[in-house]
Amino acid sequence: MKDDDDMELYRLFDEIRVPPQDEVFVEKVTRQIARHRLIHRATLILVLAGAAVLAALTPWLTVLTGYVATGTKLFIPDLMTVILSPIGCSIGGGMGLFLFLRARS
Amino acid sequence: MSPSLAKDPLVSAAEISLVALAMSGDDTAFEELVRRRQGGIRGLMGQLSGDWSLADDLSQEAFLRAWRKIRTLRSPGAFGGWLRRIAVNVFLQHIRRAGAAIQNSDEVVPYPVVDDGDASIKMDLEKALARLKPIERLCIVLSYSQRMSHGEICTATGLPLGTVKSHISRGSTRLREYLKDYEGDVR
Numbered sequence: 001m002k003d004d005d006d007m008e009l010y011r012l013f014d015e016i017r018v019p020p021q022d023e024v025f026v027e028k029v030t031r032q033i034a035r036h037r038l039i040h041r042a043t044l045i046l047v048l049a050g051a052a053v054l055a056a057l058t059p060w061l062t063v064l065t066g067y068v069a070t071g072t073k074l075f076i077p078d079l080m081t082v083i084l085s086p087i088g089c090s091i092g093g094g095m096g097l098f099l100f101l102r103a104r105s
Numbered sequence: 106m107s108p109s110l111a112k113d114p115l116v117s118a119a120e121i122s123l124v125a126l127a128m129s130g131d132d133t134a135f136e137e138l139v140r141r142r143q144g145g146i147r148g149l150m151g152q153l154s155g156d157w158s159l160a161d162d163l164s165q166e167a168f169l170r171a172w173r174k175i176r177t178l179r180s181p182g183a184f185g186g187w188l189r190r191i192a193v194n195v196f197l198q199h200i201r202r203a204g205a206a207i208q209n210s211d212e213v214v215p216y217p218v219v220d221d222g223d224a225s226i227k228m229d230l231e232k233a234l235a236r237l238k239p240i241e242r243l244c245i246v247l248s249y250s251q252r253m254s255h256g257e258i259c260t261a262t263g264l265p266l267g268t269v270k271s272h273i274s275r276g277s278t279r280l281r282e283y284l285k286d287y288e289g290d291v292r
Contacts, residue, residue, distance in 0.1 A: 012230050013250040018148040029139045029168045
């Protein structure tokens with residue numbers, strides 16, 4: 001009896017509608033694939049170009065990084081001294097108050 | 106060679122050859138595979154979701170995923186089953202994204218089924234399917250429509266064998282009851 005019921009269900013599922021051939025669907029999938037392939041290629045080109053630029057600029061960047069590191073080392077202690085001094089606090093507070101009042105008006 | 110000249114031999118080519126070509130990066134061969142397999146996958150998604158517009162979106166996602174992963178396919182001869190597994194995974198992910206906890210939920214998620222007044226048995230079956238829980242519907246469709254064995258359903262869905270068997274058993278019983286209701290309504 002159960003087998004008969006199962007056979008009936010199999011038969012019903014065989015009869016259920018299958019969507020007809022749809023060229024629009026195929027075109028949509030093809031377009032999506034083309035877009036993905038384009039994005040993939042563009043990403044690859046950008047990565048390679050980025051790597052090439054980085055490789056070309058490495059010596060210059062090394063020098064620049066050295067300058068920045070040295071400059072920071074020299075500048076930051078002086079800057080902190082100014083910021084933490086009473087005059088620095090007054091100037092900072094004054095500017096802060098000025099900006100606050102200006103923003104409110 | 107122009108694309109149109111390259112396309113023609115593909116139309117009559119064996120699927121296994123098309124898969125091998127697609128695996129080597131031939132997009133035209135993959136397009137032909139989409140053309141041949143679209144009916145089956147869209148039909149499966151339609152039965153699973155009960156919404157033919159959503160089914161097309163999910164089918165597109167399945168084919169796109171298949172295109173991305175086709176190089177990982179072990180044997181060109183296994184393409185059909187492999188594609189179906191991808192489609193099932195896309196459906197499962199859609200259900201999870203939609204917030205339906207299909208593993209544990211007892212709640213029936215009613216998918217919209219267009220009622221065009223057709224009292225045919227096909228419409229009855231679609232309506233009855235839409236009343237099943239998504240996970241039951243998935244197991245039922247894979248078993249009765251796709252003719253997959255319980256073991257294959259386990260592999261495709263990642264569900265334990267016992268769970269698959271109970272979903273099929275309970276789902277088919279409910280499906281028959283719903284179908285009887287519709288037959289009663291028609292008469």
